[in-house]
Amino acid sequence: MAAVTKHPEVIYTELEDGAVLLHMQSGFYYSLDSVGLEIWRLIDGGENLESIARALTKQFDVTDERARAATATFVEGLTREQLVVPAEGASVPGTPTDRAEPVVTAPKAFTEPALVKHDEPLHQISLHPFDPQLPLAE
Amino acid sequence: MPEIYHRLDRAFRDALQQHPTSVVTADYNFAGKTARARLIGSTLAQRFGRPFTHLGSSPVGTAATPDLRIDLWDETATGVPSDGAARPDAHAHAVVKASADGRWISRRKANTWIAFDRHAAHVVGAVADGERMSQIELGRPLHSQLLLWLKDLDIPTVHAGLVALRGQGVLIGGPGGSGKSTVSLSCVQAGFRYLSDDYVALESHGAGRYTGHSLYGSSHLDPSHLRRFPALLAHAIPGKPPLEDKSLIFVNELPGLQLDQSANIRALILPRVVNASMTCVRRASKVETLVRLAPSSLLMIPFTTFAEGFQQLSRFVNEIPTFWIDVGHDLAEIPRQVADLLATLRSPEEWSRD
Numbered sequence: 001m002a003a004v005t006k007h008p009e010v011i012y013t014e015l016e017d018g019a020v021l022l023h024m025q026s027g028f029y030y031s032l033d034s035v036g037l038e039i040w041r042l043i044d045g046g047e048n049l050e051s052i053a054r055a056l057t058k059q060f061d062v063t064d065e066r067a068r069a070a071t072a073t074f075v076e077g078l079t080r081e082q083l084v085v086p087a088e089g090a091s092v093p094g095t096p097t098d099r100a101e102p103v104v105t106a107p108k109a110f111t112e113p114a115l116v117k118h119d120e121p122l123h124q125i126s127l128h129p130f131d132p133q134l135p136l137a138e
Numbered sequence: 139m140p141e142i143y144h145r146l147d148r149a150f151r152d153a154l155q156q157h158p159t160s161v162v163t164a165d166y167n168f169a170g171k172t173a174r175a176r177l178i179g180s181t182l183a184q185r186f187g188r189p190f191t192h193l194g195s196s197p198v199g200t201a202a203t204p205d206l207r208i209d210l211w212d213e214t215a216t217g218v219p220s221d222g223a224a225r226p227d228a229h230a231h232a233v234v235k236a237s238a239d240g241r242w243i244s245r246r247k248a249n250t251w252i253a254f255d256r257h258a259a260h261v262v263g264a265v266a267d268g269e270r271m272s273q274i275e276l277g278r279p280l281h282s283q284l285l286l287w288l289k290d291l292d293i294p295t296v297h298a299g300l301v302a303l304r305g306q307g308v309l310i311g312g313p314g315g316s317g318k319s320t321v322s323l324s325c326v327q328a329g330f331r332y333l334s335d336d337y338v339a340l341e342s343h344g345a346g347r348y349t350g351h352s353l354y355g356s357s358h359l360d361p362s363h364l365r366r367f368p369a370l371l372a373h374a375i376p377g378k379p380p381l382e383d384k385s386l387i388f389v390n391e392l393p394g395l396q397l398d399q400s401a402n403i404r405a406l407i408l409p410r411v412v413n414a415s416m417t418c419v420r421r422a423s424k425v426e427t428l429v430r431l432a433p434s435s436l437l438m439i440p441f442t443t444f445a446e447g448f449q450q451l452s453r454f455v456n457e458i459p460t461f462w463i464d465v466g467h468d469l470a471e472i473p474r475q476v477a478d479l480l481a482t483l484r485s486p487e488e489w490s491r492d
Contacts, residue, residue, distance in 0.1 A: 011445050013452035015424035020432070022448060029432065031425045118429055 005087040036113035060110035139237035143253035153211040169351035174204035179212025181268035220264035277356035307401030317409030328473035346457035355390025417471035
């Protein structure tokens with residue numbers, strides 16, 4: 001599976017129970033649960049999907065097979081929504097990247113990672129604080 | 139852009155020179171900071187101050203150098219024009235200009251032309267006619283400028299209501315029509331203090347401690363809210379359609395209701411109206427809360443980029459207890475549920491102080 005990286009027009013914030021993403025081009029909001037957030041965190045230019053799945057097995061009570069399948073499905077969803085794009089210079093599948101393993105005390109319960117798209121997109125996103133075209137809230 | 143500020147400043151000083159006895163000076167407390175207003179024109183002075191009566195600070199002149207200076211004059215009352223240029227149409231959006239470095243901002247509408255020097259913390263401007271102020275100008279004077287000034291002081295504004303019981307505040311957030319005003323007004327009628335039903339200045343003290351500050355003692359209500367709160371009808375000032383589809387109420391003038399200037403924020407509640415008899419409160423996840431708040435909140439704060447507002451709101455949501463309030467048919471249950479929630483959230487130190 002090819003490596004992906006976060007789309008540059010996506011901003012996101014991590015919360016104690018997941019994350020919220022906003023695609024600044026489409027205006028849609030998305031929310032991630034805690035497993036989805038962990039995958040999102042691991043997505044960068046250096047990680048491929050195999051290594052992401054492997055990292056999940058260290059943190060969650062999940063088999064390799066299930067982690068790989070869940071990661072692939074989840075990343076397909078991210079790709080479909082253009083929240084991630086193909087990464088350049090990806091590492092060879094199966095080759096571990098030079099990243100410190102997280103310290104895990106007891107594996108957490110695993111649930112299928114969820115990506116929820118919220119219905120109402122934003123119709124106007126201000127990029128410049130003094131945008132004269134922006135109808136300022138009265 | 140600075141030339142607009144200087145032009146308005148000169149014109150204000152001309153008005154001051156020509157009408158020295160017509161100046162009304164007043165100090166207001168915004169988030170613990172003093173704003174000193176000089177207003178030339180009696181109608182302008184009376185109308186400008188009306189939503190701020192609960193924020194009046196110590197007698198004028200006793201405060202040290204104010205944190206913000208506000209100088210406004212009424213062109214019609216004084217005969218001193220700002221300039222002879224054509225003004226935007228009444229239905230048009232404001233014309234906003236900013237200097238390249240963002241220091242000077244001017245905002246021009248049909249009846250007002252206001253400039254703000256952010257470094258000098260000085261707002262100066264003209265009201266074309268104090269007798270013809272729009273509903274927004276009456277209910278939320280200098281809205282953009284005040285919010286920007288507070289943002290510059292690292293006190294951003296959130297689009298939410300705020301009520302308080304014994305200094306302990308509950309923020310009420312959510313999209314339009316979700317029940318914010320219903321919850322705010324139900325609580326206030328039951329004895330809570332009113333701070334806002336739409337904009338709150340939020341001051342962070344670190345470690346999840348926030349103070350919410352009132353900005354206006356006014357409220358803009360849908361006609362549907364007036365039907366639910368008939369006691370407000372006599373005090374409602376209807377708007378002028380089609381642009382003004384809400385009624386303006388000066389909550390600070392309602393008999394028997396009390397306002398606070400500030401409150402400690404103990405929780406954020408998200409109303410939603412349900413088809414049930416009972417009202418109940420339950421925990422809201424952080425993700426649910428941010429998704430509920432962000433779409434409406436972030437577009438309502440002027441002079442803030444989306445990314446900046448998103449991060450600020452996220453930080454706040456992560457640090458404050460968050461709850462749904464499912465609003466049933468019995469509105470009297472709302473303040474009871476909110477009071478019970480506050481009681482469960484109070485620290486032992488706070489109980490012992492009462």
